[in-house]
Amino acid sequence: METGKAMKYVATCCVVAVVGLFAFVVNESKMLSYLSSDPKVCINCHTMNTHYATWQHSSHRDRATCVECHLPQDSFINKMIAKTRDGYNHSLAMTLGAYGDNLRITDNAAKRIQNNCISCHQEIVSQMMANSELYHKEGGVPMGRNCWECHRSLPHGTTRSLLATQNNLGVKEL
Amino acid sequence: MKRSWLITIVSVVVMVPLLLLAVSIKENKADQQAINAVPDIKKLEPRSSEWGKYFPRQYDSYMKTRKSDDIKDVLKADPALVVMWAGYGFATDYNAPRGHYYALEDNINSLRTGSPSDAGSGPMPSACWTCKSPDVPRLMDKNGELDYFTGKWARLGGEIVNTIGCADCHDNKTMKLNVTRDYAKRGLDAEGSLKYADASHQEMRTLVCAQCHSEYYFKKTEYTDDKGEKKTAGVVTFPWDNGFAAEQMEQYYDQRDFSDWTHKISKTKMLKAQHPGYEMFITGVHGQQGLSCADCHMPYVREGGVKYSNHQVGSPLENIGSTCLNCHKGTEKEFRATIERKLERKNELSRTAMDVLAKAHLEAGKAWELGATEEEMKLALQDIRHAQWRWDFSIASHGSFFHAPEETLRVLGSAINKGQEARVKLRTVLAKYNAATYEAPDFSTKEKAQQIIGLPFNKHVDEKKVFLKGLREQWIEEGKAKGIYDAKSREGMQFKTSYN
Numbered sequence: 304m305e306t307g308k309a310m311k312y313v314a315t316c317c318v319v320a321v322v323g324l325f326a327f328v329v330n331e332s333k334m335l336s337y338l339s340s341d342p343k344v345c346i347n348c349h350t351m352n353t354h355y356a357t358w359q360h361s362s363h364r365d366r367a368t369c370v371e372c373h374l375p376q377d378s379f380i381n382k383m384i385a386k387t388r389d390g391y392n393h394s395l396a397m398t399l400g401a402y403g404d405n406l407r408i409t410d411n412a413a414k415r416i417q418n419n420c421i422s423c424h425q426e427i428v429s430q431m432m433a434n435s436e437l438y439h440k441e442g443g444v445p446m447g448r449n450c451w452e453c454h455r456s457l458p459h460g461t462t463r464s465l466l467a468t469q470n471n472l473g474v475k476e477l
Numbered sequence: 478m479k480r481s482w483l484i485t486i487v488s489v490v491v492m493v494p495l496l497l498l499a500v501s502i503k504e505n506k507a508d509q510q511a512i513n514a515v516p517d518i519k520k521l522e523p524r525s526s527e528w529g530k531y532f533p534r535q536y537d538s539y540m541k542t543r544k545s546d547d548i549k550d551v552l553k554a555d556p557a558l559v560v561m562w563a564g565y566g567f568a569t570d571y572n573a574p575r576g577h578y579y580a581l582e583d584n585i586n587s588l589r590t591g592s593p594s595d596a597g598s599g600p601m602p603s604a605c606w607t608c609k610s611p612d613v614p615r616l617m618d619k620n621g622e623l624d625y626f627t628g629k630w631a632r633l634g635g636e637i638v639n640t641i642g643c644a645d646c647h648d649n650k651t652m653k654l655n656v657t658r659d660y661a662k663r664g665l666d667a668e669g670s671l672k673y674a675d676a677s678h679q680e681m682r683t684l685v686c687a688q689c690h691s692e693y694y695f696k697k698t699e700y701t702d703d704k705g706e707k708k709t710a711g712v713v714t715f716p717w718d719n720g721f722a723a724e725q726m727e728q729y730y731d732q733r734d735f736s737d738w739t740h741k742i743s744k745t746k747m748l749k750a751q752h753p754g755y756e757m758f759i760t761g762v763h764g765q766q767g768l769s770c771a772d773c774h775m776p777y778v779r780e781g782g783v784k785y786s787n788h789q790v791g792s793p794l795e796n797i798g799s800t801c802l803n804c805h806k807g808t809e810k811e812f813r814a815t816i817e818r819k820l821e822r823k824n825e826l827s828r829t830a831m832d833v834l835a836k837a838h839l840e841a842g843k844a845w846e847l848g849a850t851e852e853e854m855k856l857a858l859q860d861i862r863h864a865q866w867r868w869d870f871s872i873a874s875h876g877s878f879f880h881a882p883e884e885t886l887r888v889l890g891s892a893i894n895k896g897q898e899a900r901v902k903l904r905t906v907l908a909k910y911n912a913a914t915y916e917a918p919d920f921s922t923k924e925k926a927q928q929i930i931g932l933p934f935n936k937h938v939d940e941k942k943v944f945l946k947g948l949r950e951q952w953i954e955e956g957k958a959k960g961i962y963d964a965k966s967r968e969g970m971q972f973k974t975s976y977n
Contacts, residue, residue, distance in 0.1 A: 307481070310481035310482060310485065311481045313481065313485055314480075314481040314482075314484040314485045314488070317484065317485045317488030317489065317492070318484060318488055320488065320492065321488045321491050321492055321495070324492060324495045324496065324499065325495060327499060328495055328498055328499050328502065331499060331502045331503065331506070332498070332502050346509075347509075348505050348509065349505065349508050349509040349512050349513075350505075352512065357784075360784045394498060397501055397505065398494075398497050398498050398501040400501075460779065460784070
């Protein structure tokens with residue numbers, strides 16, 4: 304029974320440690336800030352500095368925040384699912400250091416952005432959409448292409464390497 | 478027992494990724510802090526290369542202002558100027574401006590600043606440094622504005638050793654634009670249409686330039702220093718109380734009975750317009766549309782993913798593609814032609830005005846020679862004063878023909894008119910003294926003109942050379958000893974002047 308008692312003690316300690324550690328991580332990672340839609344949250348980690356700085360110097364600065372393009376806008380639930388999915392992928396990549404200097408968007412995220420382009424620029428693209436539906440039925444994306452395949456520098460510029468914006472004052476607002 | 482084991486194992490399994498995450502977050506935060514560290518630049522650091530360590534692109538482009546290095550002797554191109562400025566330093570030496578890189582060098586090399594042999598000699602007051610160096614705000618901050626504006630130019634030679642640079646316009650911590658000369662703020666507030674405290678960032682992109690590219694004079698200001706000694710400072714002051722227009726500043730100076738110098742030949746109490754670039758620009762269409770100086774003179778450029786403003790301040794015509802064509806349709810060739818035509822129009826009227834004014838001075842000189850009385854000359858001299866002021870005001874900022882073509886030509890028109898009125902009055906006086914047919918002597922070259930006004934040009938040059946080899950070198954050594962001299966600011970600089 305002695306070992307049983309000791310084990311109970313160990314188990315309690317472990318639970319306390321986990322709870323403590325979790326609280327620490329919540330605090331250190333500013334976990335609650337991820338519930339907001341402030342673009343500065345995206346540069347909690349320096350990995351997004353380039354993307355933040357290039358967006359901040361773009362014409363979209365005053366029109367659309369990070370999440371307005373990168374997360375689905377159709378329903379709250381879809382938005383949260385996408386946020387969780389991205390959050391998990393990002394934490395994993397950050398923790399394991401499993402990312403290079405040039406980040407590439409996932410297909411899932413690309414689809415969301417494409418939808419958001421269309422939803423804001425509805426007036427100007429509605430005719431193109433109608434035409435493409437008539438003549439180019441192919442997959443979910445009209446004509447099988449994304450807006451930024453032509454509008455290449457929008458909004459992050461043509462060079463998105465993580466090393467591209469050193470000395471950029473934009474991110475020093477933190 | 479079993480449950481305890483289970484809880485422990487689950488806890489440990491959960492703990493491992495949590496720990497990894499915690500470590501990764503900590504590392505990331507340290508990185509972020511290093512990346513976001515505020516550059517370690519001292520307040521009002523005068524050495525631009527120190528700022529350049531943190532802002533290499535801006536610094537490199539700023540250093541390219543060294544490419545604008547041609548000396549264009551304006552007195553040679555327009556010898557009438559020599560006559561118009563007789564008795565004033567400008568008649569000795571006046572070149573078209575070069576890049577910011579050369580601002581201090583040209584101030585020191587110009588024959589206008591003379592050849593002092595010690596801290597208390599030479600023709601110019603300390604205020605002549607005011608727009609040439611970030612050492613100026615540094616000194617104002619250290620010893621006070623009034624102290625800075627006291628004494629001779631040569632007094633501060635060992636303190637002012639770096640040309641216009643980062644600290645002239647930027648805050649060392651935030652890099653925000655910053656007017657570092659208080660007289661500019663006072664000038665704006667006195668005029669009242671844009672109070673300094675209300676200026677937006679876009680307006681600051683003009684005002685940091687306006688702290689130097691504006692009309693000013695040295696206002697005599699008496700004060701008592703710390704030791705109770707009575708002193709007089711010549712404080713740079715913008716004459717904007719009545720407004721920004723040529724006539725309003727003319728009225729300002731008349732009200733105060735101010736003159737920069739008395740003309741050597743015509744004995745007119747003269748005004749020298751400096752470079753009312755800001756005042757002219759805001760009357761023009763680009764100024765009215767809310768553009769700033771930096772929009773065209775420091776256009777944005779992209780290098781990789783970095784967008785920054787080009788600090789190679791110079792003519793926007795070097796870069797029509799990233800300036801004019803941002804907003805306008807048309808080709809570079811068309812733009813060049815349009816602007817060239819604007820310049821020709823200005824030159825045509827300006828040359829006429831200069832010819833009229835030089836002749837008016839010489840005719841007035843003849844009238845004095847023949848024994849004309851002050852009473853007879855008074856009104857004609859008043860016209861000369863106003864005419865030359867207006868001519869100078871309209872063209873002295875160099876870019877006015879483009880910034881504000883209508884205003885430039887309007888003021889030039891009134892200058893020609895005033896000048897001719899003076900000549901009509903002078904002709905009556907000359908006729909009275911039997912010289913109705915007097916014709917002014919030929920001033921068609923710089924040498925002839927300097928001879929007419931009795932200017933010992935070679936003497937000035939010889940004295941200057943002694944100064945440049947002596948005291949000037951000593952100033953650099955003093956700057957080095959104080960640790961304020963930026964060697965990079967003069968690296969490989971060639972000695973170029975109008976007289977060597």
